[in-house]
Amino acid sequence: MSATVAMMLALAVGTYAFRLVGPVLYGRVELRPKVRESMSAGAIVLLAALLATGAMTEGGDFAGWARPVGVVVGGVLAWRRAPFVVVVLGAAVTTAVLRAAGAG
């Protein structure tokens, strides 16, 4: 069990160190506006990649059709400026219905 505790602590400390990068650097390092702009663009790029891989893949393989179709339905709703709740529930319900109907 001590190995499991060590694993959790290593993961917790390392993750927290990653999370401290921004707050610790803030105010200490003067960033040029251009760099700052790229950083917030970078966060959007990361989130977009997370949603793409999260929608399409599971454990390195294709996630099956039910999930990406649900996310696309959510995307269309978002594009048409539907409320947030409608977007998220639209995606989940679509995927759940497709699964219930036998799609992967």
Next chain:
Amino acid sequence: MAPLVRDSALVWLASGVVGVSFGAIAVAGGLPVWVPVLMSLIVYAGSAQFSAVGVLLAGGGPVAAAATGLLLNTRTAAFSLAVADVIGGRGRLARFLGAHLVTDETVAFTLAQTDPVRRRAAFWVNGLGLFAAWNTGVLAGALAGSALGDTAAYGLDAAFPAVLVALVLPALREDAGIRQAAVLGAAVALAVTPAVPAGVPVLLALAGLLVYGRKRATA
């Protein structure tokens, strides 16, 4: 404030349900109740926790489990930079507490707000609520075993990408440079996913920023 709480509440609920399944999977796999519960409090990163416990239960060993989780969480460094202005300037306690609340969803909620005051509110309201929901869910799941069954049946795995779509779309709609960078980055991430360890595809997506930088330089 009301729309923020309403939209966040949906994400809290979904995360709570996924937390229940994390707690249940960990305990069903043979880990004692306190392991998923403590892990959720001190690591507080859903995908990394699922991966680390998955590696552990598959017999991969603690070193591989920690390495997998850490690789997945490298992105939180970039996210903490993106919200540094929200948590950075507010005294030491807020800084150290805020850092722990940096997650995909909370950062997406924060960046979706336009003015600084709303950003700050979004970060703390969404972040503290998500922390409470996730950990409550994990505790419930660990105590109850597998009471909720398979969360895939509810389509929850589609809900989380959809949350990000809803929050990121305004930025993509507004700025053609970011849009191109995001599309390229997502394509890179998808292309390399079968070939590289989990966590790496998203990092490689940052290559999309190369077109963003070049656009700005020539504009």
